Amino acid sequence: MNAFLSQTTEQKYINDLTSLLEKNDYLSAIPQVRSGIRSKPSWVEGYALLGRLLWQTGQHNEAADAFQDAIRLQPDNPEWQIQFLRCKMKLGEFEQTVPKILNFVANHTDNSSLIIEGVSLLSEVSQHDVAVACLTWCLKKRPDDSVLCSTLAAELISSGRASEGSALFIDLMTRHPDTIGYTPIIVAALGNIGEFDFALRISEAYQESDLPKSSAFLNNIACALVALNRSEEAIPYCEAGLAIEPENEDLRFGLAAALLKSGAFEKGWRQHELRPALLRRRESRPWRGEEDVHGKTLLLIGDQGLGDCIQFIRYIRFFKDTGTRLIVAVEAPLQRLFANMAVWVEVCDIDERPEHDLSCPLLSLPFALMRFIGTTIPAEVPYLHPYPEDLTRFSSLPDPGNKKRIGVVWSGAKRAQYGLFYRARSSSLKDFLPILEQKEAEFVNLQLGEPRDEIREAGLATLIDPMDDVRDMADTAAIIQSLDLIISVDTSVAHLAGALGKPVWMLTRSDCCWRWLEDRDDTPWYPTMRIFRSEPGSLQHAISLAARELPHFLGTARLQPSDHTYSKDEVLV
Template identity: 40%
Template sequence: MKTILNTEEIKRIGNKLKTLSQKNNHKETIEEIKKNIKKHPRWADGYSLLGDIYISIAHYEESYSAYSKALELDPDNLQWKLSLLLCQLEIGRDVKHALNELLNLFIKNADDEAICIKIASIMVSGKNPKITIAAIKWRAQNHKNSDVLSGILANQLLEAGLISEGCKIYLNLFDSSPDGVLYAPQLGVALIRIGAFQACADIVEALKAHSPETAALMLNEYGIALAALNRSREAQIVLREYLHTHPESRAAKFNLGQALLKGAQYQEGWELIEFSPPEFKIQGVKNPWKGDFPIDGKTLLLYGEQGFGDMLQFLRYIPHVEKLGANIALSVPENLKRLCQESFPNIEIIETDFKKIKYDYSCSLLSLPLALSSQIGYEIPSSVPYLYPNRDDIEKFSKIFGKKNKLRVGLVWSGENRPRHGLNYKNRSASLQMFSKIINTKNIDFISLQLGNPQKELLQWNEKEIFDPMNDVSDMEDTAALIFNLDLIISVDTSVAHLAGALGKPVWMITRSDCCWRWLEDQEDTPWYPTMKIFRSQPGSLHHAIELVAEALPDFVTTWQQNS
């Protein structure tokens, strides 16, 4: 049974929910729906409304549960089924099955373009553009695809790396569609996701002369592109211009924050970086602390967000929090627990599922620069080391290496692949073969610090010997103890580069020309890690930076030999 409320009840509840939603009062809206569901447990529309609200605030687990209940009561509702599948993709639950089900629904409803548009839009969340491309191209064999479906196809072609084909469709939409101008921002977003920053900037700069209204729609993407092209000052101007006409845009505020941080303008940068996208945030934390009130004697939950590198980078702020007198509970992934306990023995290290933990206030590690600004200012605490591996583990790996005769250099050539971050994220990684010029440097014992699928590249490696101790590594504490026994770490922009820097070990980081905000612009050093040297590549790949490292390494060997 879909609806079991009478007309009067529907009208009353509807009016109340409308009032709450107009005020963007999600919490009370959810409570009101739940209250009425409790009275009417077979109210399928109520569960659907609950799912809608949760989706709007990116609480996909809760939304999934709500739609599941709605479909138990009304299993034939296609719209609810599609919403459930969207949640399934967003939380990464059996993605392959969800995409197959969406593909079947797309084929079954091929005659209904509105349904096909919705399904294709949901399929995009599955981060498998080839499936979406195949579906839309299949439909085009028997139906004329609308401009909207063509726009989705163009976007997915760019995501799949088929840049020429995707841009061609967008250009056709510009010329043929009465709403062609509206596709300019979509093209900008797609170009940003694949790392075609110069192409995005070129398009906007061309549009400024011929269609300033269209260019104005793309200023947010233009600002991102300029910052990536190491033109952060210009990016700040452009993003402020966009915010002048779109003052509520959280995305633009976040992008401006990144441009400011890349330009070493930390005060406003830390404030605006708080507008990070929902997918970067941990859900379910309560009572946020931003440094605006005392926490002496209170329990403060500190928790990590985003990747391991981000967490390692911001752990440096914990000693400053300790001085405020709070009882600290630090929530980090299992892989970081031992290292954090060894480095910060006076705080409690807890699991990432902290729903059962009692605490008074909470703060993300990445929010600590802002929260502590009144105590330590906005400059970066750059004292290293601030992480310390266990001495017994250091000794354990020392014995594995045996007698030292040559310079020991650790290598990491690839970072974790994160499809959600777009095709360009892959460009931070190299291959073992690309590192061959580095590895051929004489008088060095090379040690692999590589984990994940790229570690398998060692099985096909037939050149100079590389010692691989990573099967004896169980977590980041072991990795730290291993690094402690090395003289130099050469790594792409991944967590090991952060770890080496936090340990105060010499580290040469190989990164893209369009690297992220933390490495600033056009300089070899970084305020984050005094022992780090940055090798920046030219646009395209990491080959240029790798060549620079190979050229510099013999001098490092000579200096080490002279000082040994």
């Protein structure tokens, strides 16, 4: 700090800042660090600390500026260069940043750790092909570097060249048996492309060895088990990882997912409160059920995706008779829909923070209300409703005659940061044809975004497409209200149909989200939903199951001859 600050004042500043950091109160720590920088503009570590705090709270643009200030004062610090480049990649500035990453790697070819750090920036945003090319070039300069070789194997796997990457790693292990220590890198890569069973098998020898098991390795094993619907087995791995690294956000969230997917809701909701900061919205007056909300204003903040908000808005019913003024802050597509729930609920934009006494994210409501309602999931539907005027606007859909009208959604958001396997949550219009070609039904498009262009590309004139007139989810709700069935991948429309109480068939990955539990075709969240679970790799299996079942729903299924002889009791039933 500046010379005019007394030693006592400086020590108090350090103690206050340390206390905030120990409590992970990043939002409060940011102005503290800014204050310190104003007092001492040459405080290079302060700029770097500010950058880390801004990164943790999702303020990536400001984080980049902070790291750039640190680099200006100390240009040769590779750690801050990496952090700055990471921010730029997160902001989507690929064209400008990739050459800078490659230049960084070229300047540090004598240091494997820095090469891998640079390459990891490419990998984090799924630029695996560029990462492969970069590592291949580095290996020509360091041909005996087993660390780079194992990293290249992992990048090949992550880019979709699984057999090539695995062969490279097996060759490395054959030539250098002591490289078993690189197994965790390959396990992580296999998990990233959805080869969970293979990842577990690859890990067996390493798990049985005396080599140290890092928290990252334990997390990857746990993730593989959860994805394989063996969530109870995953819990001890999460706990072992947290014993090594208690503040690891991936492990804390992984443990929550394992608990919730296995149906251990009481522990799961409690653990879910430790979800990563990047999944949270700004909140200044947290409420988690500790105090009476009577006569107070409670701000409920929509966090994570649109489907999550639709799923958890159901909990507002428990505030109806509490004398609480309720404000719900959500993204624009949900605002009109939620404003139609109840006269005592106000709705504002997700970034607004109107005056309030207390606040709570929507996904924290099961935990906040647990002491009052237990872990029972309130599943009364419908709890969302379309507007009468919107029903009128969309009443001009062609008369289906005697046919049933079915809405379809074949693709969700890509979210490349979750790895190649996450693509299996979505399909294509072409892959949906076994469903759409059934002439006994009339199909209505509910798909928005880029995948909607596939209708024109396929020339599928029989698919009715009213989405040009859709402004938000309230409009989509009005269309859904006129349908007999919705067939959707795991995205917000599936949640919306369930919340409207409409029959909905959800097609999901084999490694589906924790909320759908394990090995069941129904869900406690939506009584009108039926789940079709796919085999690993794509949604084709789930699509074929739904296509096979659709004639039964339509009443057009033909009876097949059977060798089974029915008893009298079976006939009566």
